[in-house]
Amino acid sequence: MSDGDLSVSADRLSRVFGSFVAVADASFTVPRGGVTALIGPNGSGKTTLMLMLAGLLTPTSGSMKVCGFDPVTQNYQVRSRVGWMPDQFGMWDSLTAREALTMTGATYRLSAEHRALRASELLDLVHLVEFADQPAHVLSRGQKQRLGLARALMHSPQMLILDEPANGLDPRSRIELRGIVRQLADTGTTVLISSHVLAELDEMVDDAVFLSAGRTVARETVRDARLSRSTWHVRAIDKDPLVNWLEEIHVPFALGADSSVSVNISGEENAARFLRDALAQDISIVEFAPRGGALEQTYLQLNEERR
Amino acid sequence: MSTVEQADSPETTMPRRLTWHGVYTVAQLELIQRLRSSRWKIVLALWFVGVGVICLLITTATTSMTTTTSSNIVPTGQWIFGLNVYFILFMGLLVTPSLGSTAINGDRNGGTLAILQASLLSSWEIIVGKWLAGWTTSLAFLGASMPYIIWSLAAGGVDILDVVVVLVFMMFILAVVCAVSLFWSAKMVKTATSTLMSYFSVALVSFISLLLFGLGTLVFQHTVTDRQMTPSAYSPTTGDPISCEVSTVYTQDFGMNYLWPLLAVNPFVLVADSSPQPVETLAEETGPLAAVQLGVRYARSNPQDRDWDQAWCNEDGTVVSSAEHSARMENYGDIAGPVWPYGIALYTIFGGLALFGAERRIRTPIATLAKGVRIA
Numbered sequence: 209m210s211d212g213d214l215s216v217s218a219d220r221l222s223r224v225f226g227s228f229v230a231v232a233d234a235s236f237t238v239p240r241g242g243v244t245a246l247i248g249p250n251g252s253g254k255t256t257l258m259l260m261l262a263g264l265l266t267p268t269s270g271s272m273k274v275c276g277f278d279p280v281t282q283n284y285q286v287r288s289r290v291g292w293m294p295d296q297f298g299m300w301d302s303l304t305a306r307e308a309l310t311m312t313g314a315t316y317r318l319s320a321e322h323r324a325l326r327a328s329e330l331l332d333l334v335h336l337v338e339f340a341d342q343p344a345h346v347l348s349r350g351q352k353q354r355l356g357l358a359r360a361l362m363h364s365p366q367m368l369i370l371d372e373p374a375n376g377l378d379p380r381s382r383i384e385l386r387g388i389v390r391q392l393a394d395t396g397t398t399v400l401i402s403s404h405v406l407a408e409l410d411e412m413v414d415d416a417v418f419l420s421a422g423r424t425v426a427r428e429t430v431r432d433a434r435l436s437r438s439t440w441h442v443r444a445i446d447k448d449p450l451v452n453w454l455e456e457i458h459v460p461f462a463l464g465a466d467s468s469v470s471v472n473i474s475g476e477e478n479a480a481r482f483l484r485d486a487l488a489q490d491i492s493i494v495e496f497a498p499r500g501g502a503l504e505q506t507y508l509q510l511n512e513e514r515r
Numbered sequence: 516m517s518t519v520e521q522a523d524s525p526e527t528t529m530p531r532r533l534t535w536h537g538v539y540t541v542a543q544l545e546l547i548q549r550l551r552s553s554r555w556k557i558v559l560a561l562w563f564v565g566v567g568v569i570c571l572l573i574t575t576a577t578t579s580m581t582t583t584t585s586s587n588i589v590p591t592g593q594w595i596f597g598l599n600v601y602f603i604l605f606m607g608l609l610v611t612p613s614l615g616s617t618a619i620n621g622d623r624n625g626g627t628l629a630i631l632q633a634s635l636l637s638s639w640e641i642i643v644g645k646w647l648a649g650w651t652t653s654l655a656f657l658g659a660s661m662p663y664i665i666w667s668l669a670a671g672g673v674d675i676l677d678v679v680v681v682l683v684f685m686m687f688i689l690a691v692v693c694a695v696s697l698f699w700s701a702k703m704v705k706t707a708t709s710t711l712m713s714y715f716s717v718a719l720v721s722f723i724s725l726l727l728f729g730l731g732t733l734v735f736q737h738t739v740t741d742r743q744m745t746p747s748a749y750s751p752t753t754g755d756p757i758s759c760e761v762s763t764v765y766t767q768d769f770g771m772n773y774l775w776p777l778l779a780v781n782p783f784v785l786v787a788d789s790s791p792q793p794v795e796t797l798a799e800e801t802g803p804l805a806a807v808q809l810g811v812r813y814a815r816s817n818p819q820d821r822d823w824d825q826a827w828c829n830e831d832g833t834v835v836s837s838a839e840h841s842a843r844m845e846n847y848g849d850i851a852g853p854v855w856p857y858g859i860a861l862y863t864i865f866g867g868l869a870l871f872g873a874e875r876r877i878r879t880p881i882a883t884l885a886k887g888v889r890i891a
């Protein structure tokens with residue numbers, strides 16, 4: 209991939225707080241115009257990494273390019289192209305939702321008409337039109353979260369950095385968030401998103417960067433992750449024929465509580481073959497699905513490796 | 516890629532810049548939030564009433580004092596004006612530190628500072644905007660006390676120019692206090708600590724400086740031994756000296772010529788010294804401001820106590836006439852020039868350093884974070 213197709217290229221980035229290494233040797237790229245997830249356990253350095261990409265924190269060592277610019281030396285260019293929604297952000301409590309957006313527009317040096325127009329557009333996008341003239345302190349947590357997203361979009365950034373945007377959102381808002389993110393990505397915005405809810409990422413991201421103890425430990429496209437899923441959940445109406453058959457063909461399995469079994473099968477090709485064979489044996493299978501999301505398995509494997 | 520960079524290269528110079536738009540945006544954001552809190556209006560109303568009551572008391576007290584104690588006409592206006600100004604300055608110094616002392620760390624704790632830092636506002640715009648917002652608020656308090664200052668004008672004896680100069684000085688002092696408070700709010704993680712430090716800074720220049728000056732004179736105090744002409748024989752009829760001879764005299768030196776800068780940093784001294792009075796007429800002025808002004812300039816010239824005796828003798832041992840003696844006794848000696856230029860210079864340096872230090876604290880991207888600070 210050439211540089212022009214990358215929104216972020218980070219090379220051996222590290223960040224130290226005092227003597228604590230928060231990010232160590234993180235190297236990864238984010239392709240332009242897709243949704244990339246940043247996944248890692250608590251304290252793995254996701255927020256720190258995003259702060260560096262947004263041009264707020266200098267890396268202790270390493271180099272990066274965001275939208276073609278170096279956040280350290282070309283800070284202004286990066287900030288004008290990147291929209292950032294922090295993990296725990298505040299709202300100007302006494303300002304109304306609309307004012308919060310127009311003020312943000314002013315901080316991005318947008319013209320007054322453009323600000324007003326864009327604010328209405330975004331209030332509509334995040335379904336806050338009826339709260340437009342309510343002060344921010346009456347908004348619920350989820351509404352504030354959506355307003356925060358709108359705020360990050362105010363200057364129509366080329367790249368959006370979302371730090372756990374789904375925090376505190378109800379299922380419906382999560383689905384809508386997913387829709388907004390996909391829509392932005394489809395119109396050419398690059399999105400880097402961190403979240404702990406992996407199942408949700410499965411359905412919206414193209415690509416994932418895994419972070420553990422400040423290191424980038426794996427990167428995976430969701431398609432690859434799907435292909436390499438290894439644990440499958442199988443349930444038959446009567447479990448005995450299934451268990452007998454599995455023992456016969458020497459496939460390792462684990463018995464679940466609800467008379468289901470978990471089988472290790474590597475790859476979707478093999479899974480399809482497995483199901484065909486089972487049906488051919490007249491085993492009445494009623495459930496057959498990969499266990500856990502695509503990303504979840506990779507994530508759990510990583511943690512096992514780390515321990 | 517190179518074409519993109521070419522097109523954008525003028526932007527490279529932009530991050531440090533200071534634009535009116537940016538400053539205005541930050542100040543507007545601060546002021547809107549402040550105006551919307553009803554608490555603020557209550558404080559201003561209380562201020563108006565409270566200052567009014569005290570000024571009224573000052574006015575009546577001075578008027579009754581001057582009419583009962585002295586028969587000759589003393590311009591009460593100067594007393595009313597001076598005491599009112601001091602009270603308003605005192606109250607201003609009491610309110611102003613709280614206006615800026617949580618501007619940065621309060622926002623940081625509330626999670627809104629990082630939003631501004633990530634936007635296209637430069638760190639200078641954020642700092643200057645917040646400083647202007649704090650200053651504007653403190654000026655609102657000053658404005659609310661204007662009626663009482665104008666009222667003291669009615670009593671007469673106060674030059675309108677004096678009023679204008681004193682007001683300008685008070686505005687300047689409040690601006691510096693705002694800058695210093697802002698510095699503490701950028702420097703300290705906790706809002707309680709920064710507020711404490713802001714009040715401490717004000718106390719340092721307002722009261723501790725006086726205390727240090729007082730203690731300093733005691734420490735510096737020493738007796739100077741000198742050989743001078745003193746009267747040796749007196750006329751039996753008038754009792755005045757008729758001849759002089761050399762003798763050893765002992766005078767006290769308080770070292771005030773070294774200690775006066777402690778007075779020059781005092782806001783109350785600064786305001787008093789600002790009055791554009793000609794030096795010759797200073798001694799004739801009455802009123803608290805003139806007294807302080809005279810006092811500080813006198814201190815700066817560090818007078819040795821002029822003995823009644825020495826005023827009779829010339830260097831060559833001859834005795835001066837009785838008229839010349841009276842003239843000498845009335846002369847306060849050489850009064851030093853104004854101290855306010857030094858005060859203003861020091862305050863400008865304090866304020867400038869404070870703003871500069873505050874800006875450094877929020878400049879992005881941040882290389883070294885203070886302990887316990889998280890950007891987001």
Ligand SMILES: Nc1ncnc2c1ncn2[C@@H]1O[C@H](COP(=O)(O)OP(=O)(O)OP(=O)(O)O)[C@@H](O)[C@H]1O
Binds near residue numbers: 254255295
């Ligand atoms: N300003 C700071 N000073 C000292 N340590 C810090 C600072 N910021 C972050 N850290 C440390 O760096 C590590 C990574 O923090 P970071 O906030 O990036 O984690 P995270 O991956 O975002 O975690 P979470 O999933 O909980 O949000 C943590 O151990 C944290 O304690």
Ligand SMILES: [Mg+2]
Binds near residue numbers: 254255371
């Ligand atoms: Mg985080």
